[in-house]
Amino acid sequence: MSNLQNPPALNSTSPLGFWDGAIGALSRELSPQQFKTWIQPLTLVSFEESDHSLTVGAPNRFKLDWIKKTFADRFQELASQYFGAPININFVLAVEGVAPGPTSTPKEVALEVDVATEVAPSISVEEQPFEIEDHSKLNPNLTFETFVTGKANQLARAASIQVAHNPGTSYNPMFLYGGVGLGKTHLIHAIGNHLLKEKPNARIRYIHAEQYVSDVVRAYQQKAFDRFKRYYHSLDLLLIDDIQFFSGKSRTQEEFFYAFEALLSNKSQVIITSDTYPKEMAGIDDRLISRFDSGLTVAIEPPELEMRVAILMKKAASEGIPMTEDVAFFVAKHLRSNVRELEGALRKILAFVRFHGREVTIDVARTALKDLLSIQNRQISVENIQKSVADFYSIKVADMYSKKRPANIARPRQIAMFMAKELTQKSLPEIGELFGGRDHTTVLHAVRKITEERSHDSQLNHEIHVIEQTLKS
Structure with missing residues (x-):
């Protein structure tokens, strides 16, 4: 972010007051697991009143990238509200409030250095004995009753209810996929909460994939794999969120494969979420992908x-x-x-x-x-939509304006028209003009056609969602 020119006076100059308020707000907005995983490790590194800049430190590169992508706008909003003026927020790599500097790789880690350097604790292995918190980590507020249902998620909700009533038998494993913020985490917590209500003694664990990676690293460092396996292999229900974070982590994937096989052989239920369809995940072992595909795979679409x-x-x-x-x-x-x-x-x-x-x-x-x-x-213009759709379907942007009508051009053009109507404030005649001077009835036909196809074509829904995410990234 660039520095402000002639910054106005701040209503408050207490960075610690802002930090306490921001952390408090996020603790109320996020689930306990999300807050503990992403927000709690952050530190306030510095505050420069002269140029209205504030620096926040993340403990490792993985968390730094995720915080920038997911929470930067929210921190910016909270800062502007608190200080009463725009604030430059910078996110840096830092350990316990110390500015970035050279770090050493733990000597105990020989096999999976890439994972260890991302999630290994900053204190020594001897100071942190291997422990796994033996409770569900479920958020009691995330239930089927509090989940709003529509066409975009009704299949996922129906399957989740079926699994909640018949764990280990109906759909095992169940794989939910879709973009950020569509309700995947809510649904798997709802399943866990339902089962816990029906069977209070059931061994249930909700875990984010990054925490599972951390458990693997610590088990490896401290030679505690027997305890690790006893815990994860004995669960009745394992809910694992955002499994795409396993990408490239071979040891983690190997251990999860063993846990997966053990749980299914015990007729325990496994439920997995990801932002991507299994076969499209990069850096995931083929053995795991084939296991994910062996159960029920359900998409959650953006809400209509x-x-x-x-x-x-x-x-x-x-x-x-x-x-x-x-x-x-x-x-x-x-x-x-x-x-x-x-x-x-x-x-x-x-x-x-x-x-x-x-x-x-x-x-x-x-x-x-x-x-x-x-x-x-x-951010979103008809021109940007045309370019993104053309890139996705490997056609030329000029084909959007041309009179050509082969299927490989006409269909992407109709999708682009539909998205222009959905994502911009342009009228039908204005959209038609931007597509080579077409009549507004042509645009209307395209919008109706794609809307109707979306109601039963999950692949089309997925493609449009991917293009939307590209436009908004």
């Missing part, structure tokens, strides 16, 4: 408009500030990618109305979200 509206209204009501349908439609039309983005927008609106003592109206929502809406409008 009606579902986004329902989510907003339900969550606003739970906060004690009802939102009318017209306001929910306004917000949902502008924010399309995932539930987490919707929740972030709702938090901004609720904070605004509480602070100003206003009711939730479209004008209030537009004011509260003006920065977010401005960024969205700048």
Whole structure:
């Protein structure tokens, strides 16, 4: 981020006050496991009032990259709210608040150095005895009752309910995949919570893939694999989130393969989530991919408009500030990618109305979200959509404007028209003009055709989702 020119005076100059407030806010917004994994290890490294810059340290490269990708915008938002002025937030590699410097690789790790250097603790192995917390790590608030259902996730929810009622027999393993913030974690917690209610003595463990990697590293360092295996092989239900983080970690994959085989032979249930279809995951052993494919694989798609509206209204009501349908439609039309983005927008609106003592109206929502809406409008244009679709389907951008009609060109062109209508504020005639001067009825036909196909074509849904993520990255 570039430094501010002529920065305005700050309302507050207490970086520690900001840090405590930001950490507190994120602890309420995230599940305990997510907070412990991603936010708790961060440190406030420095604060420069002269140029309004604040530096946050992450303990390893893996966490640094993930924090930048996933939480940078939220930290920026919290900082601007606290200081009353734009703040430059820099994320760096740091250990316990110390600026980055050369680090040594633990001598105990000989086999999987790449994993160890990413997740090995900064204290010595002798100071941290090998232990695995023997409790479920489930978030009790994530249940089937609190999960909003729509066309995008109804199959995944139905399969999850079936597994919850018949663990180890219905679909084993079950593999849920989809983009960030679509409800995968919510569903697997719901399964765990249901089983725990039915069988209080069941051995259940929810774990993020990165924590599993960490357990493997510590078991290897401390020669404690017997204990590691006894624990993981004896579970009744293993819920493992974001397994794409196993990529390139051969020892972790080997140990998970053994645990996977042991659990299935014991008729224990295994449920896995990922951001990608199994066969599209890079750096994952073929043996594991074939095991993932042997059960039920279900996609969770980005929520459709009606579902986004329902989510907003339900969550606003739970906060004690009802939102009318017209306001929910306004917000949902502008924010399309995932539930987490919707929740972030709702938090901004609720904070605004509480602070100003206003009711939730479209004008209030537009004011509260003006920065977010401005960024969205700048980022996605019809031209960007045309280029992204053309790149994805390996055609020329010029084919978007041409009169050519072979299937390998006409279909991507229709998808681009559909996405232009979905992701921009352009009218049908304006979109038609940008596609080589086509009539608005041609655009309308394309929108209706792709909308209808999406209702039953999971591959098309996946392709559109990938293109959307590219546009918003």
